Amino acid sequence: MATDRRQLRNSLLLTLTALIWGVAFVAQSEGSQYMGSCTFTGLRFLMAAAALWPVIALAERKRPASERPKGLWCAGIICGALLCLASLLQQEGIELGTSAGKAGFITATYIVLVPILNLLVFRKRTSMLLWLGVAVALAGLYLLCIDESLSIQLSDLLVLLCAIAFSFQILSVDRFSPQYDALKLAAIQFLTCGVLASVLMVFRDIVPVGLPAWAATFTSWNAWIPLLYAAILSSAVGYTLQIVGQKGINPTLASLLMSLESVFAVLAGWIILHQRLTPRELLGAALVFIAVLIAQLAPAKRG
Numbered sequence: 001m002a003t004d005r006r007q008l009r010n011s012l013l014l015t016l017t018a019l020i021w022g023v024a025f026v027a028q029s030e031g032s033q034y035m036g037s038c039t040f041t042g043l044r045f046l047m048a049a050a051a052l053w054p055v056i057a058l059a060e061r062k063r064p065a066s067e068r069p070k071g072l073w074c075a076g077i078i079c080g081a082l083l084c085l086a087s088l089l090q091q092e093g094i095e096l097g098t099s100a101g102k103a104g105f106i107t108a109t110y111i112v113l114v115p116i117l118n119l120l121v122f123r124k125r126t127s128m129l130l131w132l133g134v135a136v137a138l139a140g141l142y143l144l145c146i147d148e149s150l151s152i153q154l155s156d157l158l159v160l161l162c163a164i165a166f167s168f169q170i171l172s173v174d175r176f177s178p179q180y181d182a183l184k185l186a187a188i189q190f191l192t193c194g195v196l197a198s199v200l201m202v203f204r205d206i207v208p209v210g211l212p213a214w215a216a217t218f219t220s221w222n223a224w225i226p227l228l229y230a231a232i233l234s235s236a237v238g239y240t241l242q243i244v245g246q247k248g249i250n251p252t253l254a255s256l257l258m259s260l261e262s263v264f265a266v267l268a269g270w271i272i273l274h275q276r277l278t279p280r281e282l283l284g285a286a287l288v289f290i291a292v293l294i295a296q297l298a299p300a301k302r303g
Helices: 003-033 036-062 073-095 100-107 110-122 128-145 154-176 180-208 211-219 222-246 251-258 261-273 280-297
Strands: none
Touching: 003 100, 003 222, 003 251, 003 261, 036 073, 036 211, 036 222, 036 261, 073 100, 073 180, 100 154, 100 211, 100 261, 100 280, 110 128, 110 154, 110 261, 128 154, 128 280, 154 180, 154 261, 180 211, 211 222, 251 261, 251 280, 261 280
């Protein structure tokens, strides 16, 4: 009985995580109206890293001191560099015009891409069911991104590249997370991403307009609210909820619940920003979501 209650609680936590992440696409869309992609990404992840350090310090007080594992910072920097690339591509795509809902579904294709990259990079075999998911995802992406004139918008292409970058970032986290404390790895990853994006921010966002004009961006709460949401709720709180929620729950169920992020992105974009997908895009979004479900249900093969 206690196990059932814990599974129900964790399922609700993962659903809440998906909701937080889905609404984050709206925050990113709103934030892009006030600051450049490098500024938003740099500040977002520096603030997220700062928010995680007190949690790590509290956790360290509750367990015996242990030696600092070798390679932790190297692993965090690798994951952070990939996270920076993926996040900048995503934010740039949203800034150039991809709606919150569409960005959510295009980004969600990383769930299909990860096992494909696993096959190509690590030679891990996969099932025929997953290949079906890939075909369905490609059909969905065609409807989402390719218009009647058979052209693709730069903004959508950037978000698609972001999904590929996220796939490599997830593979890196999957490789390193069993060796290191998850919260510490996340904090270093966030810190690395924030520092790299901030360096780019200086040259891309500050130098062209000057420091006074750049600083004037932050005088309005309309700029701070989406930034704080993306930093504290989406990054720091969302990641922590994911760690807690995934304990003791079936990994397939966990992935399915978190894939609701794309659905919540569409709903949030519709309710908050009044963004609507065309019937063609809605069909594409539905196919991508079906592909995500297939990818999570596909059994992994050894080999």
